[in-house]
Amino acid sequence: MLNVTNPSVQLTYDNIIGAIQHYLPHTLIHAFKYIDDEGDFITVRTDRETADMIKAYVTANFDRASNSFSHSLIIYPSNDSIQDGSSSLRNRPDLHVEVPVSPSISARHLQGIQQALSSGSLHSASPMNINLGSDTSHGTGSPDSLKLASIMNGPLSADANPLSLDQLTYDPSTDRLGAGNGGNVFRVVHNSTNTTLALKIIGLDATSPEEQRQIISELSILHSFSGAFFHDNEIYIATELMDGGSLDRYKPIPEPELGRIAVMVVHGLQYLWSIGIMHRDVKPSNMLINTTGIVKLCDFGVSRQLINSTALTYCGTHAYMSPERLNESKGYKIQSDLWSLGVSLYEMAIGEHPFPSECLLSPVPLFNSIVQGKVNSLPRAKFSVSMCMFVNQCLSREPEKRPHPRTLIEHPFIAAYNDGNTGVVAEYVKMRIQSGMG
Numbered sequence: 001m002l003n004v005t006n007p008s009v010q011l012t013y014d015n016i017i018g019a020i021q022h023y024l025p026h027t028l029i030h031a032f033k034y035i036d037d038e039g040d041f042i043t044v045r046t047d048r049e050t051a052d053m054i055k056a057y058v059t060a061n062f063d064r065a066s067n068s069f070s071h072s073l074i075i076y077p078s079n080d081s082i083q084d085g086s087s088s089l090r091n092r093p094d095l096h097v098e099v100p101v102s103p104s105i106s107a108r109h110l111q112g113i114q115q116a117l118s119s120g121s122l123h124s125a126s127p128m129n130i131n132l133g134s135d136t137s138h139g140t141g142s143p144d145s146l147k148l149a150s151i152m153n154g155p156l157s158a159d160a161n162p163l164s165l166d167q168l169t170y171d172p173s174t175d176r177l178g179a180g181n182g183g184n185v186f187r188v189v190h191n192s193t194n195t196t197l198a199l200k201i202i203g204l205d206a207t208s209p210e211e212q213r214q215i216i217s218e219l220s221i222l223h224s225f226s227g228a229f230f231h232d233n234e235i236y237i238a239t240e241l242m243d244g245g246s247l248d249r250y251k252p253i254p255e256p257e258l259g260r261i262a263v264m265v266v267h268g269l270q271y272l273w274s275i276g277i278m279h280r281d282v283k284p285s286n287m288l289i290n291t292t293g294i295v296k297l298c299d300f301g302v303s304r305q306l307i308n309s310t311a312l313t314y315c316g317t318h319a320y321m322s323p324e325r326l327n328e329s330k331g332y333k334i335q336s337d338l339w340s341l342g343v344s345l346y347e348m349a350i351g352e353h354p355f356p357s358e359c360l361l362s363p364v365p366l367f368n369s370i371v372q373g374k375v376n377s378l379p380r381a382k383f384s385v386s387m388c389m390f391v392n393q394c395l396s397r398e399p400e401k402r403p404h405p406r407t408l409i410e411h412p413f414i415a416a417y418n419d420g421n422t423g424v425v426a427e428y429v430k431m432r433i434q435s436g437m438g
């Protein structure tokens, strides 16, 4: 057993193997294991699996209150001779791998990100270089305000008083904005500030106080807000109200507006990836729009514990999932978000999902369609060549053939609409709302 102190997301597989070899020089180590938050031993053999381990550890163990990790990450060298040997060789609690704190996601940076997100500015956050594995690494650089604007901000600052139900006013019979798999979303008023917010209420399977604590902690890290609380085994999550609602209501959307929407979604995704978070649930109903023409992503990097505690329907959550993600034995990475973006853009452009509608009704046909069925292309007569190409590339079954995450913004389709013209989108949203279709 090795204790890794100061774990960094820049740790590579070789760093860890090297550290183990330092203490066990005469043993050939071919892998190592760690225990995930469900208590299972997970074997790590690659940089990508190392990055997944670090991310899972940071998510589950960063304690926002104390700004530190609740316990060390423990890894177990994997080697046949060790497995057969004495337990004193296998278990070495005295061994520590000293890893320098990197300028990426350390406790300090997580706090910086949280503060920056809640204040609406990222000036205080240093450039971050998150290494998600060889195929998934990104450029560095301070995310700019446009990127920031493309993901959902919490309405309350990190040091605000904890939110509770008695601070909010709403009428469940008239103020419902929409419903998802897990529950309902209401328009509410925050009494003391007279701010209108969106309040998502998710019914949970019975959760223990410990699980509730973990959900709140994961949401705090992932979403950088303090507007989440529990009441009667339901979780309440307050976010900024987007007065245009979600984009699933607008389909089909013409290319000039959809192109500019795609640019904002890409900015949001690139920002999330740059801080080491995969969205994991890209779909039109998780893209919210307002009448100033701004699009924001919500429900990103959903808390694992929250997923475990809610009953999500299969097709609702899986129709946008990439083949490699459905087939999890292969592992998946951020290119998986690009597949979901391709499905979403196709659907918003045409008004229909790229797979036959009958396949969406049950798990087996849906799985078969995504993994091996025919994928429809956008009609070239209705859309530009660059848009058809972008969507086709995103819908490639081989992740490496999708547009490269780092250069996404340079793709001819995204570049063509990256003119900051939110006015076009704003006019469109207002027009659709007035015509009763928004």
Ligand SMILES: Nc1ncnc2c1ncn2[C@@H]1O[C@H](COP(=O)(O)OP(=O)(O)OP(=O)(O)O)[C@@H](O)[C@H]1O
Pocket (backbone or CB within 6 Å): 177, 178, 179, 180, 181, 182, 183, 184, 185, 198, 200, 239, 240, 241, 242, 243, 244, 245, 246, 285, 286, 288, 298, 299, 316, 317
């Ligand atoms: N911040 C918000 N502002 C305005 N409307 C919102 C907001 N958040 C959610 N909604 C509306 O509520 C609906 C339900 O949202 P919710 O996130 O619960 O589910 P979903 O994304 O549609 O589905 P799923 O549960 O599968 O993720 C959305 O489709 C959207 O129309």
